[in-house]
Amino acid sequence: xxxxxxTPRYLxxxxxxxxxxxxxPISGHRSVSWYQQTPGQGLQFLxxxxxxxxxxxxxxxxxxxxxxFSNSRSEMNVSTLELGDSALYLCASSKSGNxxxxxxxxxxxxxx
Amino acid sequence: AQTxxxxxxxxxxxxxxxxxxxxxxxxxxxxxxxxxxxxxPSRQMILVIRQEAYxxxxxxxxxxSVNFQKxxxxxxxxxxxxxxxxxxxxxxxxxxANTGTASKLTFGTGTRLQVTL
Numbered sequence: 001x002x003x004x005x006x007t008p009r010y011l012x013x014x015x016x017x018x019x020x021x022x023x024x025p026i027s028g029h030r031s032v033s034w035y036q037q038t039p040g041q042g043l044q045f046l047x048x049x050x051x052x053x054x055x056x057x058x059x060x061x062x063x064x065x066x067x068x069f070s071n072s073r074s075e076m077n078v079s080t081l082e083l084g085d086s087a088l089y090l091c092a093s094s095k096s097g098n099x100x101x102x103x104x105x106x107x108x109x110x111x112x
Numbered sequence: 113a114q115t116x117x118x119x120x121x122x123x124x125x126x127x128x129x130x131x132x133x134x135x136x137x138x139x140x141x142x143x144x145x146x147x148x149x150x151x152x153p154s155r156q157m158i159l160v161i162r163q164e165a166y167x168x169x170x171x172x173x174x175x176x177s178v179n180f181q182k183x184x185x186x187x188x189x190x191x192x193x194x195x196x197x198x199x200x201x202x203x204x205x206x207x208x209a210n211t212g213t214a215s216k217l218t219f220g221t222g223t224r225l226q227v228t229l
Contacts, residue, residue: 033216043203043219056216088155092217101217103149103157 004104025093135204
């Protein structure tokens with residue numbers, strides 16, 4: 001059974017640009033959550049999607065957005081990148097959102 | 113709101129010995145889950161053990177066990193017979209148990225575990 005797949009694994013972007021990260025959940029999982037991990041702030045919840053609907057959102061500016069497709073794959077987008085957006089972005093999938101979450105290996109975003 | 117506190121930034125244990133990682137949490141929920149996740153250098157978060165708050169019995173998973181003290185809001189992880197592969201960052205996390213709705217994981221700041229020969 002394939003695990004959670006995040007692409008790309010590494011990304012370097014310039015301030016002011018935008019970026020799209022992708023997450024393919026485990027087959028049969030309908031919930032996808034996104035987390036930002038930084039040395040200073042630790043692991044912070046961004047948002048969660050279930051059946052193409054955003055059910056929960058963390059305390060991040062509107063530059064951070066996401067969506068989920070009918071096949072449960074999810075994308076997150078960050079517009080007008082800032083240096084502080086440099087982080088490891090982790091995606092987790094679960095069957096319903098309150099069952100065991102499985103994480104991908106993350107996308108390391110560096111903003112220069 | 114839920115908060116999770118890990119007061120040990122780093123711990124070290126010798127191979128084959130036992131180590132305990134501490135975690136305290138705060139929540140106003142009556143039902144919730146508690147987790148320990150392991151993050152090795154590969155960065156992938158791996159679930160080590162899960163505890164349902166309504167269960168009094170401490171969860172156990174092979175060499176990993178927890179000491180869940182609900183009244184004290186304490187949730188420590190004990191690793192027995194430590195192995196080199198246990199070296200990683202360990203995160204304690206909590207989650208509201210609210211069937212059918214979204215519930216985010218709230219993480220602590222992590223404890224880096226070193227395993228020495």
